Amino acid sequence: MPTSSRYPVLWPLATLLAVVAVTLAVGWLADQALQRVAARHPQAPVWPLLRRCRIPLQLVVATGLLLAGQPLERLFDVRDGELHHVVLLLLLACLGWLTVRIxxxxxxxxxxxYESVTDDAARVQRVRTQIGMLRRVVSAVIAVVTAAAMLLTFHAMRTVGASLLASAGILGIVAGIAAQSTLGNFFAGLQIAFGDTVRIGDTVVVDGQQGTVEEITLSYLVVRLWDYRRLIVPVSYFVSRPFENWTRRDPGLLAWVLLHLDHRTPVDQLRAALHRLLVDSPLWDGMEWSLQITDSTPSTLVVRAAMTARTPDDAAVLRFEVREQLFAYLRDEHPYALPRIRTGEAP
Incomplete structure (x- = not known):
């Protein structure tokens, strides 16, 4: 009498242990092979990244072996095919997961x-935004295809397939009307990614609020404000309304400070003091600077100090420093230059 007949539990248990052993061995061998290839080709970043595929690869191997050997059906004495169908669904899901990881x-x-061979920060930001959007689109397509393949394994779905195809036109119209906003955001996201209007890392002004683009998805865009709040904006906003992008072509920015001073202010000496402050400041990029009288009132002069910085963040900090140090200079050296409110007649 065969061993499997006398001991009906031993054979499926041995098969199940063999599946576990083969799964662990395949994962270990794949990881070791990727490590060796990565060591031989350190300039190629794809091999270390592929090591993230170890878990979905092991799950694909395990479910494939379970589907072929059917040890679970023999172990639990299931003959109606339900457990086989569950394992098949798990195999399809793991295949989709593995494809997304790859x-x-x-x-x-x-x-x-691209980042290793390009020094242009603007191009790197553009490519990063496009690749991020492309990854989300491909992941969404893989998820839809995987879900469709899993649904087609059900007999009822195959039976009603002809009916679904016959009514696909009507369903498409209804779905298009119902998902008009979602589809609009989807195509707006693609337009943003490949139209180069806004990228991850850009400094933008949305509804009067300045922030840095932190994330771009298929439906919304995340802007990190100066106080670390996150502004969530639909991507369709950036293709239907005007907005400011301070770093689209050049991250450099011209910062300026307005000072209201007394008419007796020594403008030439204040201009020289500004230049000394900028030379000593690491935030000034050394490109442009100026100090000019832009307006006057019956009681004050309006003086504008302008200077360039490498990034919007540097420009903001430089404005604060220049304003503080210029007022300190006037307070210590020329206190009469600070504006006063006169309540009596001048002599």
Missing amino acids: VAAALEAVLGR
């Missing part, structure tokens, strides 16, 4: 390679 690793490797 695509993400490949796109991140492309971005890393």
